[in-house]
Amino acid sequence: MLLNAGARVVALESDRAFLPDLQSLENSLHGQLEVVYCDFFRLDPLGCGSMKPPAMYSEKLFENLGILAVPWTADVPVKIVGFLPQKKERNFLWKLIIGMYERSSIYRYGRIELNMFVSEKEYKMLTAKPGELRSYQTLSVLWxxxxxxxxxxxxPWSSFLTNSKTRGLGIQKSMLLPNNHLCLVRMTPRWNLFTGGMTTANSSTFILMVQQCLAKRKSKLIDKLNSWSPDSGSKLLKQLEIPENIVTGHLYPEEYRRLFEAMEHSKEFSESWLYGEFLENTRHINF
Structure with missing residues (x-):
């Protein structure tokens, strides 16, 4: 479909077995298709040093493809289509969103649009609303x-994924959320993400704040604020017109952002609240 539309398409293929057929197709399309031996989900691994394909640094990949960085407020420069690996789906969602807030990896080049097939349970988590306490999580707010x-x-999963022994579904059903489908989801970074006080320098603070608040989604927000700065919660919530009795699992994503920006400008709060019990959890996310 992309080729028929006349788009320039770059195919990243991590399995050598598929390369010959893809390269044959590449040769017949007169420059419209470019095939690269690369695993998108192994871009920019932790550490440094020489890299052996299909792992690769995004800087090298984009340089080879002639893709230049554009300002964050510019139009989407690249659209990526793929499948999130099922075994580490949640881990890759974490890796991608942290890269976005840091404007690192692929997001150094601008607002990269993702068009990804994800499991239904992860889609439900990404789009969960406040009050849906089973599914409304840190990743929901961040994304x-x-x-x-x-x-x-x-x-439906049954359309393309079966277990070779039983001919049944090859994916485990979720007990808490529906998981009967694979969902094609478009995730387009907001042009105004880094306005109003959010920067690449303090975005990690925002991530940690949300993570700490939603660790216990039935706890009162004012109690969490007072634990960071004693007796300051009531003043801050009044300033933002947020009810004092609200629990953390009922606060909307845009309210979390407003709360963060207010804390950043508040004399009562300092960065000391960063180093709480959940800092170690973030450090140990296994990508």
Whole structure:
């Protein structure tokens, strides 16, 4: 479909077995298709040093493709289509969103649009609303704050994934959320993400704040604020016109952003609240 539309397409293929057929197709399309031996989900691994394909640094990949960085407020420079690996789906969602807030990895080049097939349970988590305490999580707030999220298509797992022994579904069903479909989801970074006080320098603070607040989604927000700066919670919530009795799992993503920006400008709060019990959890996310 992309080729028929006349788009320039770059195919990143991590399995050598598929390269010959893809390269044959590449040769027949007169420059419209470029095939690269690369694993998108192994871009920019932790550490440094020489890199052996299919792992690769995004800087090298984009340089080879002639893709230049553009300002964050510019139009989307690149659109990526793919499948999130099921075994580490949640880990890759964390890696991508942290890269977005840091404007590192692929996001050094601008507002890279993702069009990804994700499991239904992860889609439900990404788009969960305040009050849906089973599904409304840190990633829900971070992705909704950073991106426009649009469901493009839902396809039953039975359409393309079976277990070779039983001919049944090859994916485990979720006990808490529906997981009967694979969802094609478009995630477009917001042009105004880094305005109003949010920067690449303090975005990690925002991530940690949300993570700490939503660790216990039925706890009162004012109690969490007072634990960071004694007796300051009531004043801050009044300033933002947020009810004092609200629990953390009922606060909207845009309210979390407003709260963060107010804390950044408040004399009562300092960065000392960063180093709480959940800092270690963030450090040990296994990508």
């Amino acid at each position: 909704q704050t950073a991106c426009e999220i649009e469901l493009l298509h839902m396809e």
